[in-house]
Amino acid sequence: MQPRSFSRTALGVAIQRAAHQTLDDGAIFHDPFARAILGKEADALIASHATEENRHLRWFVAVRARFAEDSLAAAVTRNVRQVVVLGAGLDTFALRNPHADLAVFEVDHPASQEFKRERLSAAGLQAHDTMDNIRDTLAGDLEEVTDIHNTLMYINPPISDDQVIADLAV
Numbered sequence: 001m002q003p004r005s006f007s008r009t010a011l012g013v014a015i016q017r018a019a020h021q022t023l024d025d026g027a028i029f030h031d032p033f034a035r036a037i038l039g040k041e042a043d044a045l046i047a048s049h050a051t052e053e054n055r056h057l058r059w060f061v062a063v064r065a066r067f068a069e070d071s072l073a074a075a076v077t078r079n080v081r082q083v084v085v086l087g088a089g090l091d092t093f094a095l096r097n098p099h100a101d102l103a104v105f106e107v108d109h110p111a112s113q114e115f116k117r118e119r120l121s122a123a124g125l126q127a128h129d130t131m132d133n134i135r136d137t138l139a140g141d142l143e144e145v146t147d148i149h150n151t152l153m154y155i156n157p158p159i160s161d162d163q164v165i166a167d168l169a170v
Contacts, residue, residue: 006110006115010089014038017048018056028062033092036123037116051079062072071095076102090116095125130162 004050018034025044034040049058072083076099085091088106097104106113120127 006112007087007089010087010108010112010115013061013092015045015049016054016058017065018042019049020058020062022046023050023058024062028059028064031065031092031096033095033123033125036125037090037092037119039119039122072102073099088113088116090119 014034014037017029017031018038020029021031021034035046038045072080076084081101082105084101085093085104085106086108088094088108089112091106094104094106108116117127
């Protein structure tokens with residue numbers, strides 16, 4: 001990711017999620033906002049990724065999202081009431097959250113969050129109030145966060161809570 005620029009990976013994942021909705025009828029994972037968040041370029045972006053080479057990546061993205069959200073649903077039955085989406089990118093879970101008692105906090109680079117806000121606004125979608133960059137408040141409340149969702153695969157273990165906060169402060 002370039003300083004002061006949104007994440008290209010976030011855009012790529014969003015394209016794969018939207019492509020799954022269009023090309024696979026959302027068979028693995030349903031996301032009614034996946035196309036909308038891509039804006040007026042959605043059809044062209046999806047078409048550019050509608051290749052045999054991208055099919056496995058598209059399925060991986062869909063399976064990963066389905067697994068994460070199924071795991072989160074199981075955690076909610078165990079009284080988990082907060083989730084942190086690290087590296088939220090253009091993820092739409094906060095818009096689709098089916099759990100009335102679950103607070104969703106999105107953490108990402110400020111440029112990526114601004115890009116997401118612009119995309120949501122252009123699509124006529126309302127950004128939720130926990131989409132703000134929460135790195136300052138997260139530092140004090142880290143012990144209260146009971147589940148981390150989505151991008152732990154991008155963090156090289158072992159990593160301390162202090163290092164997570166330091167990395168988010170970039």
